[in-house]
Amino acid sequence: MKDKLKLLTTAGAVILLFLFSFQYSSFAQERSPEEIRKEIEELKQKLGNLSEQKNTLSKQISQFNYQIKLTTLKIEETEEKITLLGGRIGLLENSLQSLSDAFSSRAAETYKMTRLGDPFIMLLMAPDLNGVVSRFHYLQRIQEADRGLLVRLQDAQINYSNEKTDQEELQTELEGQKQVLGVQKEAKADLLTVTKNDEKKYQQLLAQARAEYEAIQAITAGKGVEEKVGNVGGGERIASIIRGSSCNSSGSHLHFIVSDNGSTHNPFSYLKSVGHINCSGPGECSAADPFNPSGGWDWPINPTIRFNQGYGPTWAVQNTWVGKIYNFHNGIDVDSDSSEVKAVQSGILYRGSYGGSGGCRLRYVRVDHDGSNLDTYYLHINY
Secondary structure (H helix, E strand, O other): OHHHHHHHHHHHHHHHHHHHHHHHHHHHOOOOHHHHHHHHHHHHHHHHHHOOOOOOHHHHHHHHHHHHHHHHHHHHHHHHHHHHHHHHHHHHHHHHHHHHHHHHHHHHHHHHHHOOOOHHHHHHHOOOHHHHHHHHHHHHHHHHHHHHHHHHHHHHHHHHHHHHHHHHHHHHHHHHHHHHHHHHHHHHHHHHHHHOOOHHHHHHHHHHHHHHHHHHHHHHOOOOEEEEEEEEOOOOEEEEEOOOOEOOEOOOOEEEEEEEOOEEEOHHHOEOOOOEEEOOOOOOOOOOOOOOOOOOEOOOOOOOEEEEEOOEOOHHHHHOHHHHOOOOEOOEEEEOOOOEEEOOOOEEEEEEEEEOOOOOEEEEEEEEEOOOOEEEEEEOEEO
């Protein structure tokens, strides 16, 4: 009788533990997934409503606040999924192990009994016939029942092995969400630092970005006023970086563009690897845009290169006021301790300028490269 109770307790405990875990997970969480999902949708709606409002500093700060809250909720949602999935997987493994041990024990005992010979002869030889009969039939019934349960649990284990993969993917997603949250918080802090929470300063930054974008687009479209200087060799000095703020620029840097008949290319496809500091992210100097030159050209400035912004949909485009003006950066912004600017390849040198809505003339030089349709532009410079 004690053996019966032991076997029933083992099988029952497995099933009860399995059911209890799901009940516990439902009551343990502070908020349901549905509540989190509802709040996420509400925040998305608020962000959508903000897009229709006038572009002000308070609007931009509200966007950061909503985005930060939205990402925080997504992190909470992902962590809840990971916790629930982990509990289910761990419980299933423990349940399978417990049931497998119990099943193996019963199978071994049944095997020993059958080795004695014919079951009826075995019963006649036993001192306690009623006990043996009861035990034999009990083991047959419990073994048959648990065999079916074991099959079902093994099938579930196969399914949950796939969920383990899902769990790993969720963990990777979680790490990415945490990185996004960090960037959003840094972007908000950077905005408040630059603007000093002053609406007038914010509007000035927008106007400056708008004027620079207009001028650069016009220059690459051939609308600048230019004069031909003559042939220039690769590595030859052609200009110098303006130190401090200048026309359409709030600080020292070279805006370098590679163009093919007016269509810009990623400069990293042409420039070679070089010593650098990646300062393309928020704050004084943090990395955000990839620095991955793969070409053979020498750089237009001397190393060590200070990399301020990359090509394409950069961190600044996605997280600062410039993204309110344009969504694609058509060159790279770089600087170094030296102000000297050099031609990256031989060609014909032109000096030019463009006067746009910013109320000043943006100076630049252009090199029409020998033997190709490529031109390189060098902006925010003195001749």
